Amino acid sequence: MDDLRTKYLEAIAGAGDESALEDLRLQAVGKKGEVSLKMRELGKMTPEERQVMGPKLNALKDEINSALSAKKSALADAALDERLRTEWLDVTLPSRPRRQGTIHPVSQVTEEVTTIFADMGFAVAEGPQVEDDWYNFDALNIPAEHPTRTEMDTFYMHKAEGDDRPPHVLRTHTSPVQIRAMQEQGAPIRVIAPGRVYRADYDQTHTPMFHQIEGLAIDRDISMANLKWCLEEFCRAFFEVDKVELRFRASHFPFTEPSAEVDLRCSWEGGTLKVGEGDDWMEILGSGMVHPHVLRSGGIDPDQWQGFAFGIGIDRLAMLKYGIPDLRAFFDSDLRWLRHYGFASLDVPSLAGGLSR
Ligand code: 2U9
DSSP, X not given: OHHHHHHHHHHHHHOOSHHHHHHHHHHHHSTTSXXXXXXXXXXXXXXXXXXXXXXXXXXXXXXXXXXXXXXHHHHHHHHHHHHHHHOOOOTTSOOOOXXXXXXXXXXXXXXXXXXXXXXXXXXXOOOOSEEEHHHHTGGGTOOTTOGGGSTTTSOBOOOOXXXXXXXXXXXSSSXXXXXXXXXXXXXXXXXXXXXXXXXXXXXXXXXXXXXXXXXEEEESSOOHHHHHHHHHHHHHHHHTOSOOOEEEEEEEETTEEEEEEEEEEEEOGGGOEEETOSSEEEEEEEEEXXXXXXXXXXXXXXXXXXXXXXXXXHHHHHHHHHTOOOGGGGTSOOHHHHHHTTOOTTOOOOOOSSEEO
């Protein structure tokens, strides 16, 4: 028994790592280990012998187990000491670059507007940005001689000699998307079409590419009253106010009849926009009841169905909400500019900016 004790205590003391220690544990006190086998022999001994050998073997087992765990801690301490001695951190190193990207105000506003109309049951529709002139103009009751169809206003795609396809344009509004949606789905239908549109214009309030979101709702008895409710709900949600007041001004668009431009009651106290109060009116969108010719273009019978449509300029909406003064800033913007308007990297989008409620 003393031999066994010496053998294992010395081996444990000399073990170089945890796996050597585990081997020794199995050899000594594992199920088939030497000490365990000796304990099994107790059964064959006389009671007197067992009374002497039993406690001795138990004490040996405890001693070996204690030595194993003490050695295990010692090995772990030594490993940590070695790491502390050899590994080090240069706290003077520059930090790793963090991603600086941030959502653009136009993308954020597009998402906000889309979500509000989606909550009212409008499905999102998308379509090509290069359209043939039937979808962009004729289907929308814009006649061949209309001034918007000239190259002064519209970007025409180059046509090779012998190409007999109809003229193609960069879409001037997202309305062709709704024509396609009507053709595909028929009535009743409720869709919104967000996206890029193009017009040959460039000054402080116009850029050759800008963003629109247009809505269309067709059913048996949809009226301007439904349109008004829908737009009021939209303004309440978008500008986050309880009270909004809209004013419908008679207007003219080829694709709607009657047509109305919609103004929102507001004030501009101290250069800050306040929605729902004050004596000012701010134009925010155009709208109307869809013209029968347009319904027919979409394959819908105007004697059976009617509905409203509206169009909103996203860029202007973003400028209003975030107090951005010049539309052109969207196109030569940099990170400092985005930060200034509360679009700092990794920030949760907020309403901070020019708007106060
Ligand atoms: C279909 C039928 C009718 C969409 C409409 C307007 C009035 C409008 C402007 C707002 C600001 C364009 O971006 S903007 O300059 N839009 O005034 N848009 S009604 O009418 C439609 C659309 C699709 C099938």
